[in-house]
Amino acid sequence: MFSINSIFVLIVGVAAVLFDRRIQKSLVNLPRVFCNAMSVEAIAGREERCLDYIRTNAEQGKPQSVLDAIDRFGWTQEWLMNVGETKGVILTDELLKKQPKNVLEIGAFVGYSGVRIGMSLPVDGHLTSVELSNKYAGIARQTVDYAGLSSKVTIVEGTVSTVLKDYVQSNGLPPFDFVFIDHAKDYYLSDLLYLLDNSLIAPGGIIVADNIIYPGAPDYREYVNGHPERFRTVEHLTKLEYSEKEDMVMVSELLH
Numbered sequence: 657m658f659s660i661n662s663i664f665v666l667i668v669g670v671a672a673v674l675f676d677r678r679i680q681k682s683l684v685n686l687p688r689v690f691c692n693a694m695s696v697e698a699i700a701g702r703e704e705r706c707l708d709y710i711r712t713n714a715e716q717g718k719p720q721s722v723l724d725a726i727d728r729f730g731w732t733q734e735w736l737m738n739v740g741e742t743k744g745v746i747l748t749d750e751l752l753k754k755q756p757k758n759v760l761e762i763g764a765f766v767g768y769s770g771v772r773i774g775m776s777l778p779v780d781g782h783l784t785s786v787e788l789s790n791k792y793a794g795i796a797r798q799t800v801d802y803a804g805l806s807s808k809v810t811i812v813e814g815t816v817s818t819v820l821k822d823y824v825q826s827n828g829l830p831p832f833d834f835v836f837i838d839h840a841k842d843y844y845l846s847d848l849l850y851l852l853d854n855s856l857i858a859p860g861g862i863i864v865a866d867n868i869i870y871p872g873a874p875d876y877r878e879y880v881n882g883h884p885e886r887f888r889t890v891e892h893l894t895k896l897e898y899s900e901k902e903d904m905v906m907v908s909e910l911l912h
């Protein structure tokens with residue numbers, strides 16, 4: 657009834673389906689971080705889904721509730737490159753200690769750290785967050801707005817070297833007394849040097865840099881640690897957001 661050929665085709669077909677299932681299963685089981693780095697296509701729309709999740713699960717005007725919802729999304733739905741709750745506590749502690757008036761963030765993404773910083777500022781404190789991507793800048797603004805922090809946080813589209821000097825001058829801002837560096841890791845050092853060369857960080861200012869180990873900013877770490885006369889630094893060994901991977905946050909005081 658069945659020819660040898662049709663039986664062979666059937667066996668190959670079943671094997672292909674089973675193999676494909678195994679591949680799919682193993683992909684699902686890969687660490688989220690790796691999946692994330694592996695395929696941008698696979699996570700298209702993730703930031704919009706995060707925003708929807710915030711609107712469905714967080715209380716409007718309650719920054720902590722917004723942070724909790726984003727953290728829950730990062731742990732249970734899709735991995736996100738926010739500073740997250742563990743490293744976020746290091747950031748919050750430094751903000752509460754310093755009570756900065758004029759904060760700069762480089763890299764806003766969906767606005768998680770924008771909310772975290774905005775809610776920890778003194779009454780007269782303000783955050784300027786520079787974000788390269790129009791799309792992320794738009795989402796970050798909506799997150800910050802939902803948290804009720806629009807008056808304390810301004811998201812500026814562009815990069816430090818292209819937009820910041822003009823922005824600072826046209827808004828009459830003093831040098832920043834707190835900087836959170838959390839954008840493209842290859843640009844940490846060059847953007848720090850740009851800020852220093854243009855006197856955009858006040859002496860005594862605090863510089864917090866995320867992802868020193870993962871994905872890693874080795875040149876930044878080497879430079880800052882190599883200039884102890886300029887920076888007093890504490891390295892916090894910690895975990896990558898929504899993961900058990902090792903990471904580090906550097907906290908440096910600009911001495912002069």
Ligand SMILES: C[S@@+](CC[C@H](N)C(=O)[O-])C[C@H]1O[C@@H](n2cnc3c(N)ncnc32)[C@H](O)[C@@H]1O
Pocket residue numbers: 737738739740762763764765766767768769770786787788789792814815816838839840843
């Ligand atoms: C790790 S995410 C920021 C996460 C965010 N700070 C948080 O904790 O919620 C990095 C962000 O930096 C942005 N970015 C990349 N290169 C940049 C640059 N040269 N200047 C400003 N933003 C940049 C990316 O678009 C991305 O949104």
